[in-house]
Amino acid sequence: xxxxxxxxxxxxxxxxxxxxxxxxxxxxxxxxxxxxxxxxxxxxxxxxxxxxxxxxxxxxxxxxxxxxxxxxxxxxxxxxxxxxxxxxxxxxxxxxxxxxxxxxxxxxxxxxxxxxxxxxxxxxxxxxxxxxxxxxxxxxxxxxxxxxxxxxxxxxxxxxxxxxxxxxxxxxxxxxxxxxxxxxxxxxxxxxxxxxxxxxxxxxxxxxxxxxxxxxxxxxxxxxxxxxx
Numbered sequence: 001x002x003x004x005x006x007x008x009x010x011x012x013x014x015x016x017x018x019x020x021x022x023x024x025x026x027x028x029x030x031x032x033x034x035x036x037x038x039x040x041x042x043x044x045x046x047x048x049x050x051x052x053x054x055x056x057x058x059x060x061x062x063x064x065x066x067x068x069x070x071x072x073x074x075x076x077x078x079x080x081x082x083x084x085x086x087x088x089x090x091x092x093x094x095x096x097x098x099x100x101x102x103x104x105x106x107x108x109x110x111x112x113x114x115x116x117x118x119x120x121x122x123x124x125x126x127x128x129x130x131x132x133x134x135x136x137x138x139x140x141x142x143x144x145x146x147x148x149x150x151x152x153x154x155x156x157x158x159x160x161x162x163x164x165x166x167x168x169x170x171x172x173x174x175x176x177x178x179x180x181x182x183x184x185x186x187x188x189x190x191x192x193x194x195x196x197x198x199x200x201x202x203x204x205x206x207x208x209x210x211x212x213x214x215x216x217x218x219x220x221x222x223x224x225x226x227x228x229x
Contacts (some may be wrong), residue, residue, distance in 0.1 A: 025204030032100030106220030164194030
C-alpha cells in the first residue's frame with residue numbers, strides 16, 4: 001500500500017459509498033488463460049487458433065460470445081458447435097483458470113485502501129459466476145465484497161443495468177453514491193444505464209477515448225484520485 005501513502009496523507013474523503021469493479025481487464029489480467037482455453041477448444045476441432053492480441057478484441061461480452069467470435073465466420077451460426085466448443089472451453093478454463101492470470105499492479109492495494117475507508121466493494125463481470133467467484137476469492141482474499149456477480153442463468157449480461165441495481169440493493173446505497181470502474185464500452189454503458197458515475201481504466205484490453213460520459217484513469221494511483229475528494 002506504499003504507492004498510495006502520499007495520496008492518503010492528505011486525508012481526502014471518498015466520493016462514493018459503493019465502488020463496482022469489472023474483473024477482466026480492470027482488476028485482473030486474465031487474457032492469457034482465456035486465450036489458452038479457447039485455443040484448446042479450437043485445436044480439438046482442428047480450427048485456426050488466435051493470438052493473445054486478437055483475443056483482446058473479442059473479450060468483454062461473456063464466454064459464449066468469446067467462443068463464438070473465435071470460430072471461423074461461416075461457423076458462428078452453428079449453435080450445436082458453439083455449445084460443444086463452449087463446453088470444452090469451460091472444462092479447460094476451469095482447470096487452468098489461474099495459470100497466467102494476475103492482478104494488475106496496484107489493484108490489490110487500491111481495493112484494500114477503499115475497504116479501509118469504508119467503501120462498499122463489488123464486482124460485476126460477464127465471466128461465468130463460478131469463475132468470477134474463484135478468481136476474486138483467490139486474488140483478493142482479504143477484501144470484503146457486498147456482491148460478486150458474474151454471468152448467471154436467468155440474469156442479463158452487462159450493459160443491462162440489472163446488475164447495478166442488484167449490487168445497490170446489497171450495499172444499501174443510492175445510484176448517486178456509486179461508481180462503476182471498467183475497461184470497456186460495455187462497462188461504461190452499464191454505468192450509464194444504471195444511472196451511476198463511471199471511470200474507464202486505460203490498462204485493460206481496449207483503450208477507450210476521452211468522453212464527457214466518464215473519467216479516464218491511467219494508473220491505480222490516478223484512479224484513487226478520481227475516487228477521493
